[in-house]
Amino acid sequence: MADSNIPAVDLSPFFREGDHEDGKKKAREVISQACSQYGFFQIQNHGVPLELLIRALELSKTFFEYSDDEKRKSSPGSGVQIPAGVEDVFSHLTKLGSLIENIINECLGLPPNFLKEFNHDRSWDLMSAKRYFPTTESENNGISEHEDGNCVTIVLQDQVGGLQVKKNGEWIPVTSAQDTLVVNLGDVIQVLSNNKFKSATHKVVRQQGKSRYSYAFFYNLQGDKWVEPLSKFTEEIGEVPKYRGFLYKDYQALRIRNKTHPPDKPEDVIHITMQSLPRLQKMPIINNGCSA
Numbered sequence: 001m002a003d004s005n006i007p008a009v010d011l012s013p014f015f016r017e018g019d020h021e022d023g024k025k026k027a028r029e030v031i032s033q034a035c036s037q038y039g040f041f042q043i044q045n046h047g048v049p050l051e052l053l054i055r056a057l058e059l060s061k062t063f064f065e066y067s068d069d070e071k072r073k074s075s076p077g078s079g080v081q082i083p084a085g086v087e088d089v090f091s092h093l094t095k096l097g098s099l100i101e102n103i104i105n106e107c108l109g110l111p112p113n114f115l116k117e118f119n120h121d122r123s124w125d126l127m128s129a130k131r132y133f134p135t136t137e138s139e140n141n142g143i144s145e146h147e148d149g150n151c152v153t154i155v156l157q158d159q160v161g162g163l164q165v166k167k168n169g170e171w172i173p174v175t176s177a178q179d180t181l182v183v184n185l186g187d188v189i190q191v192l193s194n195n196k197f198k199s200a201t202h203k204v205v206r207q208q209g210k211s212r213y214s215y216a217f218f219y220n221l222q223g224d225k226w227v228e229p230l231s232k233f234t235e236e237i238g239e240v241p242k243y244r245g246f247l248y249k250d251y252q253a254l255r256i257r258n259k260t261h262p263p264d265k266p267e268d269v270i271h272i273t274m275q276s277l278p279r280l281q282k283m284p285i286i287n288n289g290c291s292a
C-alpha cells in the first residue's frame, strides 16, 4: 500500500453468516496499523445501504438552501441542525459505531465487550450535517486542524474533497467513493490506550467553486465517565500513564470554552494544560467557513 493512502477496510466479514475469521483478522490488522500511527481509516461493506447515504447528502443540500426559520421547522428535535429524513442513517451509524468500537476493543486486546460495557449509554451520540462554502480569495479554512474529543467519529462526505488527515507530519487528502465511509478515532480512545491508538489530527480545506457537504456522526461517551489510561497500557506493562484522568463532561466543557474563548496568549494554553491534560488542550478554533 502506498504510504500516502488511507486504507479502506472491507467490513463484510463482520456481517456475513459464518465465522470468516481470516477476513476479520485482515481487517483488524489494517485497522490496528492505521490506528497506532494516525487514527484514520475508511470502511466499505459497512452495512449502511448506498441509497440512504446518497439520499442523506441530497437532503443536506436541500436543507442548507432553507432560511434559518425553515431549517428549524424541518429539523427533528430541538437545537440539532440535521435535516428530517436522516434518522435511519443515524440509527445505522449508531450500530456501526458499536461494531467499530468492538473491533477496536479486539485490536487493543481488551477483555471481550470491555469498551461496550464502559460506553453503554447511547444517548450522548450526535450527528451534524455540514456545508462548507467554496473558498474565497483570502481564505480556504473550513475546519482548522483538530482532534475529535469523543470515541469514534464516522464521516459521510460527498466527492468534492477537502478532508485531510495528518500522517507522518504530512497532510493527506481523504477522498472517498460514494459507498465508503471515513472513520477517525477520538481523544477518549487515545487516553484509554495511553497513546497506543491515536486520536486523528484532521482538518477540512474548502474547495474552489463548489460547496462541500458532509455528515459527522460522533459515537460519544456519557459525561459522567471517568477517562484515564487503562492499567493494561500502564502498570501491567510497566509504562507511565501519559494523561491524567478526567471526567468526560469536564473535558467537553473545556473544549467548548477553548472554542468560544480561545486563549490570547500561549502561556494561558500552557496553564490549562498543566492543570489538567497534557496535549489534549490544543483545541481548534472553528471559523465560519463551515456551517453546521
Ligand SMILES: O=C(O)CCC(=O)C(=O)O
Binding pocket: 130, 143, 148, 155, 157, 163, 202, 203, 204, 214, 215, 216
Ligand atoms: O466534515 C468533515 O469531513 C469532518 C468534520 C469534522 O472533522 C468534525 O466535525 O469534527
Ligand SMILES: [Fe+2]
Binding pocket: 146, 147, 148, 153, 202
Ligand atoms: Fe473532526
